[in-house]
Amino acid sequence: MTKSSYADEMTPKERIEAVLSGKPFDRIPCSINPHYHAAKLIGVNHWDCYFSAEKVAEVQLASHQIFGAEAVIAGPGLHGIAEAAGSTVVYPKEENSPYISEFAIREEGDLERLTVPNPWVKGHLPIHLSALQILIDRLGTKVPVTTNVAGPFTVAANLRGTEPFLRDLYQNSEFAHRLLHYALESTLAYVREAAKTGVKISIADPTASTSLISPGHFYEYAFPYLEKLAGQIKSLTGSAPSLHICGNTKKIWQHMADTGAGILSLDDTVDLAAAKITVGSRTALLGNVKPTATMFLGKPADVLEEAKECLRKAYDNPKGYILALGCGLPMKAPVENIHALFQAAREFGRYPIEPESWN
Numbered sequence: 001m002t003k004s005s006y007a008d009e010m011t012p013k014e015r016i017e018a019v020l021s022g023k024p025f026d027r028i029p030c031s032i033n034p035h036y037h038a039a040k041l042i043g044v045n046h047w048d049c050y051f052s053a054e055k056v057a058e059v060q061l062a063s064h065q066i067f068g069a070e071a072v073i074a075g076p077g078l079h080g081i082a083e084a085a086g087s088t089v090v091y092p093k094e095e096n097s098p099y100i101s102e103f104a105i106r107e108e109g110d111l112e113r114l115t116v117p118n119p120w121v122k123g124h125l126p127i128h129l130s131a132l133q134i135l136i137d138r139l140g141t142k143v144p145v146t147t148n149v150a151g152p153f154t155v156a157a158n159l160r161g162t163e164p165f166l167r168d169l170y171q172n173s174e175f176a177h178r179l180l181h182y183a184l185e186s187t188l189a190y191v192r193e194a195a196k197t198g199v200k201i202s203i204a205d206p207t208a209s210t211s212l213i214s215p216g217h218f219y220e221y222a223f224p225y226l227e228k229l230a231g232q233i234k235s236l237t238g239s240a241p242s243l244h245i246c247g248n249t250k251k252i253w254q255h256m257a258d259t260g261a262g263i264l265s266l267d268d269t270v271d272l273a274a275a276k277i278t279v280g281s282r283t284a285l286l287g288n289v290k291p292t293a294t295m296f297l298g299k300p301a302d303v304l305e306e307a308k309e310c311l312r313k314a315y316d317n318p319k320g321y322i323l324a325l326g327c328g329l330p331m332k333a334p335v336e337n338i339h340a341l342f343q344a345a346r347e348f349g350r351y352p353i354e355p356e357s358w359n
């Protein structure tokens with residue numbers, strides 16, 4: 001099956017805008033960003049991308065050209081805001097994700113000494129902002145340019161350390177809220193600058209997963225700050241952000257929709273058909289092919305089968321559906337599997353969608 005036999009009628013930008021505004025579109029979008037794989041294919045060391053806006057942009061352009069990635073991305077991700085505020089992030093040369101080696105806030109008094117980081121000066125934020133500007137200039141008329149930020153709960157955990165922060169929720173609620181407020185303000189300082197370039201914004205808040213905290217704690221500590229962040233993003237960019245939370249989020253789907261997020265990105269542990277019934281009339285859904293079992297360990301045929309299953313369950317979601325993985329794309333997922341997921345969107349996600357004929 002060649003790519004050309006399923007020629008797209010719309011640009012990725014036109015398609016996602018149509019999906020999210022309820023207008024007709026040619027096929028279901030596919031949202032994965034295989035930048036590590038693209039970097040390898042064009043001979044760019046992924047490590048160099050941590051330090052160069054030009055390399056980030058080069059790899060994102062390759063991801064669009066080689067795989068047909070339907071959005072290009074640069075941004076602070078899970079650690080960038082905490083790093084800008086004072087936590088230390090390690091960037092491994094091997095194919096491992098960056099991690100925090102030292103947290104900015106060891107005791108309560110440390111928070112008082114922190115100021116909201118200037119995103120044009122601190123950490124790697126200037127690199128992300130410059131990369132976004134290059135991507136907007138190069139591709140912005142036809143491909144959505146997105147920046148990814150962590151939710152305030154995750155930023156707070158990355159400033160304090162996850163275990164001490166989760167203890168604070170029980171032992172020092174007032175401090176936890178002050179820390180969350182600081183995390184929100186620091187994130188917003190970056191978001192305000194990013195929004196000026198004309199990008200869309202996605203939020204991931206993995207530490208706010210109900211695998212780690214109760215739905216009650218989610219509502220008390222994560223929800224109010226996510227709601228403020230999503231509201232500000234919508235007013236600054238004109239688009240409601242997407243929101244990803246890992247794990248079984250079923251008990252907080254309504255809260256996730258109440259934040260004002262326009263797209264809920266769901267983990268593979270939850271059922272898209274159930275999400276469609278519960279929140280599908282309020283938000284678009286995105287997900288949820290298994291990143292490890294299928295994308296990393298499976299064969300292209302397995303990816304196609306699971307993608308068809310996701311499409312079958314969610315293509316008719318009232319507020320729209322985007323084919324994607326349930327969580328991050330493993331760095332070592334086979335390239336054929338990535339092509340297979342895009343193929344599934346082009347072949348089986350094309351209108352008219354007729355799941356009964358797929359057998």
Ligand SMILES: [Zn+2]
Pocket residue numbers: 206244245246247267326327328
């Ligand atoms: Zn996740």
